[in-house]
Amino acid sequence: MRFFDEARIEVIAGKGGDGAATFRREKYIPRGGPNGGDGGHGGSVLAVADCNINTLVEYRYTRIFRAEPGKNGGSRDCYGRGGVDIVLRLPVGTVISDIDTGEQLADLDEDGKQVLLASGGRGGWGNIHFKTSTNRAPRKRTLGKEGEQRNLHLELKVLADVGLAGLPNAGKSTFIRAVSAARPKVADYPFTTLAPNLGVVRTSEHRSFVVADIPGLIEGAAEGAGLGHRFLRHLQRTRLLLHLVDLAPFDPQADPVHDARIVVEELRKYDETLYAKPRWLVLNKLDLIPPDERAARIQAFLDAFGPVERHFEVSAINGEGCEKLLFAIQDFLDSARADENDKTAGIIDDSDDTEDIEDTGELQDFIECFNPRP
16 A cells, blocks of 8 residues: 555535424414524544554545535424534544635644534524514514535644654664564665654563654755655654764765765755754765774764764664664653653643732631621
């Protein structure tokens, strides 16, 4: 199955049913009065996040979703039945935007989260609502309202703690295979990943994180070269980026320093926020470098590339150095989550603060209302 992370759809809520203008007609009751019922409410269109879905392929070919209209009101005070709502099940991480206004309507970032996309039209009133003491046989009724109609853009941004960035063939797929149960395609010849892959890394019984592997970037991706920036959106929710660099490229003329700078520049062109995320350098494929040359090759790269936040040396094919990197990532994520919890707790504490009340006697009078003196 192909991976679809974008779709455009049209949602149309149901029209409300029309109210009825009828009168009671029974034997020996010549003037029974109005008994027209209301029309039913039109069906609405809702969206709900479902963790069992991981692609928007269902919305790639089915583009229009129309809810059922409400039924018209009837005689004998019969109200019309409401239209049935339709629920669109979307992957967790889907961002829903209105194409016409550009407004972001929802971000389904939690499993089970539900939002209203288009509200059904209200049903019309029957003539029973217009009876008065002076107008005892009203023939007035109202028609049902049209339901909302919207053109929507669905954009999937996978939820992951760590994102892998790098040129094609930097070893990202091999790395995610080595540290998780994900099994993207790898081979001993140059090719690039065509769709994002997610892998869960478990560092202990109760500690784990999610890694996202996206197709490699190439120079000129900002101008549309290769797969361009199509999949970089999947790194926007991550807390940490791992920049994988191939220290032993297939092409002997390739310069790892130049290639690493290409990735950094493409991140900056795409999104300054993504560029500013914590980014660790991972020097990969050490197994292809003779042991007596590794230290000199690594130091030469770091001197030429410039200062980095942190760097690690690994060989994803045999797992060398991966354990140290994984535990460092887990510690970083635990610390980041703890800081966020502290900030949230601080906001709650601030909201509970109360201003000092000046003692003017009013407070004492208020207390005595509930505790009167004997």
